[in-house]
Structures are given as structure tokens and as C-alpha cells.
Amino acid sequence: MVDSATRMSSLTRVPIQQTLVVSHARSREEVDELLQRGGSLEGADQYEALVMRRLTFHETTCDILRKSLQNRYNKGRPWKKVELRNVEPSTATNAIATCMSVDAIEEIQFVMNNVEVNPKGWNSIGEGIRSNVKLRCLRITSVLEGAGIKMLSRGLEGGSFLKILDLTWCTFASDDVILTLARGLRTNTNLAELHCMGCNMRDDQLAWLVGGLANHPTLECLDINGNKAGAMASAAIARLLESNLPSLRKLDMSFQKGTQRLQMPVLSRALVASASISILDLSNCRLEDDDAILLGQMLCQSSSTILELFIARNRITDEGIISLAAMLPHFTSLRRLSLWGNPFFDEGARALADGMAENYQILDLGLFRHFSSSDSIMMSTQLNRAGRRLLHVQDPVPLGLWALVFARINKLSFAPVSTPDIMRHMLEDFIFARNDEPSTLSRHQMKKFPAGFFADPAGPINKATARFRVEDDLASSRATEASSGPSCIAI
Numbered sequence: 428m429v430d431s432a433t434r435m436s437s438l439t440r441v442p443i444q445q446t447l448v449v450s451h452a453r454s455r456e457e458v459d460e461l462l463q464r465g466g467s468l469e470g471a472d473q474y475e476a477l478v479m480r481r482l483t484f485h486e487t488t489c490d491i492l493r494k495s496l497q498n499r500y501n502k503g504r505p506w507k508k509v510e511l512r513n514v515e516p517s518t519a520t521n522a523i524a525t526c527m528s529v530d531a532i533e534e535i536q537f538v539m540n541n542v543e544v545n546p547k548g549w550n551s552i553g554e555g556i557r558s559n560v561k562l563r564c565l566r567i568t569s570v571l572e573g574a575g576i577k578m579l580s581r582g583l584e585g586g587s588f589l590k591i592l593d594l595t596w597c598t599f600a601s602d603d604v605i606l607t608l609a610r611g612l613r614t615n616t617n618l619a620e621l622h623c624m625g626c627n628m629r630d631d632q633l634a635w636l637v638g639g640l641a642n643h644p645t646l647e648c649l650d651i652n653g654n655k656a657g658a659m660a661s662a663a664i665a666r667l668l669e670s671n672l673p674s675l676r677k678l679d680m681s682f683q684k685g686t687q688r689l690q691m692p693v694l695s696r697a698l699v700a701s702a703s704i705s706i707l708d709l710s711n712c713r714l715e716d717d718d719a720i721l722l723g724q725m726l727c728q729s730s731s732t733i734l735e736l737f738i739a740r741n742r743i744t745d746e747g748i749i750s751l752a753a754m755l756p757h758f759t760s761l762r763r764l765s766l767w768g769n770p771f772f773d774e775g776a777r778a779l780a781d782g783m784a785e786n787y788q789i790l791d792l793g794l795f796r797h798f799s800s801s802d803s804i805m806m807s808t809q810l811n812r813a814g815r816r817l818l819h820v821q822d823p824v825p826l827g828l829w830a831l832v833f834a835r836i837n838k839l840s841f842a843p844v845s846t847p848d849i850m851r852h853m854l855e856d857f858i859f860a861r862n863d864e865p866s867t868l869s870r871h872q873m874k875k876f877p878a879g880f881f882a883d884p885a886g887p888i889n890k891a892t893a894r895f896r897v898e899d900d901l902a903s904s905r906a907t908e909a910s911s912g913p914s915c916i917a918i
Contacts, residue, residue: 447474451481458482459491466495476508484518489525500531505561510536520548527555534564534591542569549575556582556589566593572600573607580611587615593622605632609639619674620648630657630685637663642670648677652708656680657687665697668704675703681710681737691718695725702730708737710765716747723754731760739793740768748775755782758789765793776800783807787816 449461465477482488499505509532514522519542526535528551537544537552555562556579571579571594583589599605605628612618623636633656640646649667651660664680683689689712698704709722719738725731743751748771766779776798783792783804790812792804 445474446476446478448478448480449482450479451483455483455485455488459488462488462491462495466491466498475506476510477506478510478512479514479522480512481514482522483515484522484525486521489521492522492525493529496526496529496531500529500561505531505533508532508534508536510538512538513540513542516542519543520545520551523548524551527551527559530559530561532559533561534566535562536566536593537569539567539569544569544575546574546578549578553578553580553582556587557585560588562589564591564593565589566591566595568594568596570598570600571604571608573603576604576607580607583608583611583615583618585614585616587617589618591620591622592618593620594626595622595624597623597626599626599628599632602632602635605635609635612636612639612643613641616644618643619645620650621646622648622650623654624650624679625653628654630655630659630687633660634663637667640667640672643672645674646672647674648679649675650677650679652679653682653684655685656683656689657685658690661690661693665693668694668697668701671700671702673703675701677706677708678704679706679708681708681712683712688713689718691721695721698725698733699728699730702732705732705734707733707735710737710739710741710768712738712741714738714741714743716742716744716750719743719747720750723751723758726761727754727757729759731758733760735763736761737765738769739765743769743771745771745775745778747771749778752778752782755779755789756785758786761789763791763793764789767793767795773799776804780804780807787811787819 447461447465449458453461465474479492484492496506496509509526511519511522511526519539523537523544524547526532535555552565552567556565567579569575583592612621621640628636628651633651633654637649637651637660640649654660656664664678668675668678680689689709691714698707714722718741722736722738726733726736743766748766748769752775776794777800779792779794780800780803783789784807786807788811790808792808794801794804798804
């Protein structure tokens with residue numbers, strides 16, 4: 428039976444077709460039979476995720492589930508994910524204890540809306556975090572209260588095996604709950620990702636939580652999307668960034684809905700000092716023109732490591748976009764910039780087109796709306812994807828390697844821009860770089876190339892590609908190229 432619960436399995440990228448869903452619509456005997464069959468792999472070997480929704484976990488059902496989990500592991504086909512959703516309240520503790528008692532699952536998710544989990548259930552979670560070697564990801568959606576959070580925090584202390592803790596949509600019952608969680612995080616040494624999306628935490632509560640991550644040795648992703656960050660949280664995050672966490676790569680602070688706005692002067696200075704952040708999401712944070720300028724100045728720094736910046740759905744007008752566009756040629760690290768949903772118009776888009784003409788790094792500029800300059804912006808990003816920056820490096824790319832560049836272009840999709848148009852612009856830039864003067868390849872000149880020169884798999888470009896892939900010596904590559912006749916840059 429497939430129901431709405433199957434969609435949750437996409438969190439671990441398990442296709443719906445590979446998810447076994449056991450729901451309350453079935454009889455108790457049928458539930459037990461399905462769990463037993465899933466464990467024995469009889470007619471269920473295609474399933475990789477198990478979702479149990481609104482079930483009553485009698486003692487017999489718990490025994491069958493435990494054996495099912497262990498049998499799958501013994502046969503080399505353990506469940507990649509097991510999920511409990513809103514099970515019958517009186518048996519929720521038994522269900523949780525059963526799932527945590529078997530060290531054979533990579534990811535476990537408990538969705539307990541309106542279901543109270545007693546201390547025994549939380550103790551099972553805490554013990555499982557500490558002892559289960561296979562468990563890498565734990566997702567919980569529930570009301571977090573004193574006794575439960577103490578057990579969870581105790582499990583996080585020290586060197587647990589858990590890599591991902593996802594508390595999305597959890598409700599923190601009091602300030603003490605967050606302080607207790609922060610204490611557990613402070614001594615944790617293995618966690619790679621912490622997700623607290625949509626928890627509705629206040630500014631001061633976020634500051635306490637982030638403070639617990641100071642000097643964390645392994646944290647790679649911090650997601651506080653959908654809370655109420657303001658001045659205190661901004662200062663705490665700035666201190667976290669300035670501590671130069673060695674592994675922190677992604678910071679998601681989008682959709683902040685508190686009365687205060689993020690303090691971008693503080694954050695931008697800290698981002699300059701950070702040597703690890705590569706993905707920054709500040710979408711829907713009520714950023715204004717001055718904030719965009721501060722972010723642009725930060726990206727101009729040679730020390731910037733940010734590859735992807737999302738500032739969609741903010742309050743950035745033409746004025747801020749024009750200032751940001753003027754800095755585009757100086758962005759040395761950025762590869763993706765998302766600006767959609769901001770209140771700017773054609774004037775700002777024209778400035779972006781002018782800036783992108785001199786930016787050779789950005790591969791994706793997200794606008795979504797169509798502007799008069801959209802085609803020009805798209806052409807610039809497509810040329811960057813094709814490798815335009817190779818034409819502007821200090822040391823010219825050896826002629827013998829250009830077949831590789833053009834062969835790569837053949838494999839990429841540039842819709843709605845045609846591949847021959849990309850080729851023509853690249854060749855024009857090549858002539859300009861070699862001769863220091865503008866040059867235009869006409870369609871008549873393009874026709875001088877042999878038929879199928881750009882796209883034919885058996886054509887000169889792809890033959891040269893195969894040849895250059897196995898010839899490491901540059902001199903040998905050039906000699907081979909010369910003996911093969913006209914090449915794509917001998918014009």
C-alpha cells in the first residue's frame with residue numbers, strides 16, 4: 428500500500444518504488460506478515476526503506492520487527508532507512524526501543540507529532556546514539572522536553588558514531604531544553620550535520636545553540652533555516668565563523684522571520700575570516716541594498732571561499748543589484764549566484780549582463796524572470812561553463828589541449844543556446860586573446876570547418892580528445908596534433 432508517508436523516503440534519496448510502507452489500514456496479521464516478509468527478502472528484495480505509519484506495536488509485532496531488521500543485516504541487505512510516523516501513543520516507546528536495539532540501520536526517523544514519548548523511549552535513543560556503530564543519521568520530529576533532551580544530549584556527548592542529527596520541525600518546550608542540547612553538542616566530536624529547520628527558535632535561543640558548536644572539529648553543515656535569528660544569533664554565528672572551524676562547508680540561514688534582521692556588517696566580516704564556507708544561503712532574510720553591497724565586498728576578497736550564494740526573495744532593488752554587478756568581475760571563487768524574487772528590473776539586469784561579460788567564473792546566475800538582458804546573461808554563463816576562463820589565464824593554454832576543451836563543450840547541454848554558437852564565441856575569444864584585437868567569426872568562416880567538426884563523435888575533435896587523453900607529454904601531443912591535419916584552432 429502506497430500512501431503519503433512514502434514521500435518522506437526521498438529524504439535519503441530512496442525512490443518510492445523501493446520503499447515498503449506498512450500502515451494502519453492493514454490488519455494486525457497482515458502487518459506482521461509484511462514485516463516478516465520484508466526481513467526474509469521473500470518478494471521484498473527490491474525494497475531499501477521501511478516506513479511504518481500509525482501502527483500499534485504489540486509485543487509480537489516488536490519481536491517480528493526486531494528479527495526482520497536483524498535478518499536483513501545478516502543477509503547483507505540491511506534497510507537503508509527505517510521510519511516511524513505517528514504510531515499508536517501507548518506503544519510508541521516499544522516501537523522506538525525496538526528500532527534502536529538493532530545495530531543494523533544506517534538512518535532512523537521518528538515523526539511523533541502529538542505522540543508523547545516517555546523517558547524509556549528517549550533513553551533508548553540516547554543509548555542507541557552511543558552504541559550503534561551502523562547508525563549515521565537520526566531524524567526526529569517531536570516535542571523536545573526536559574527528560575527526553577537530557578537523554579538525547581547524553582548520547583551526543585563524546586565520540587558517538589552519529590554523523591547527521593536532524594531536528595527539523597521540532598518544538599523546544601523551554602529555554603532549558605536548548606541549553607541542555609547545547610551542552611551535549613559542546614563535547615561532541617563526530618557530528619557532521621546539524622539541521623534545526625522550522626523550529627521557531629528565538630534570537631537568544633539560536634545564539635545558545637550555536638554557542639554549543641564552538642570549536643567543533645567535524646561539523647560540515649549547519650542548517651538553522653526558518654527560525655528568528657537577529658543580532659544575538661548573528662554575533663554567535665560570527666564567532667563560530669571566526670573560530671575557523673576546519674570542516675564547516677555549508678551555512679543555511681534562510682527564511683528568518685523574527686522582529687530583528689540579520690546583522691550583515693558583523694556576518695560579512697566573519698565570512699572574510701572564514702576559510703572553509705563554500706555554500707551560504709541567506710534567502711528570504713529581508714536583506715536590503717546595503718547588505719548586498721557588503722556581501723559583494725566580501726566576495727571580492729581573495730580569501731573568499733564561497734562557491735554558492737543564495738540571496739533570493741530579499742529586498743534588493745536596482746540600486747543594490749547595480750552595485751553588486753559592478754563587483755562581478757572581481758569575484759574569484761563564486762560559481763553560483765541566486766537573485767530571483769528581488770524587486771529589481773531591467774536596469775539592474777543590464778548591469779548584471781555587463782558585469783557577467785567580464786566574469787569568467789559564475790556558471791549559474793538564477794533570475795527566473797525574463798529581462799531584456801537575459802539572453803546576454805545566459806550566454807555569459809554558458810561560455811563560462813564551456814571553459815572561457817582558460818582564455819584569460821596568465822599562462823596560455825597549450826594548443827594541444829584545446830581539443831579536450833572543445834570535446835567537453837560537445838558533451839554539455841547549452842539549451843536554448845546552440846553548441847555552434849558557443850563554439851563561435853569561444854573561438855572569437857581565442858583569437859582576441861592571441862592577437863589582442865577584436866575578432867568576429869562569420870557564419871561563412873564557420874562553414875570552412877569540415878562537416879561534423881564540432882559534433883561528430885568520429886570527427887577530428889573527438890579523435891584528438893581520445894589521443895590527448897593517453898598522451899601526457901605536451902610535445903608529443905603537439906606533434907600528434909600537427910600530423911592529424913587541421914585542428915579546431917588552426918584558423
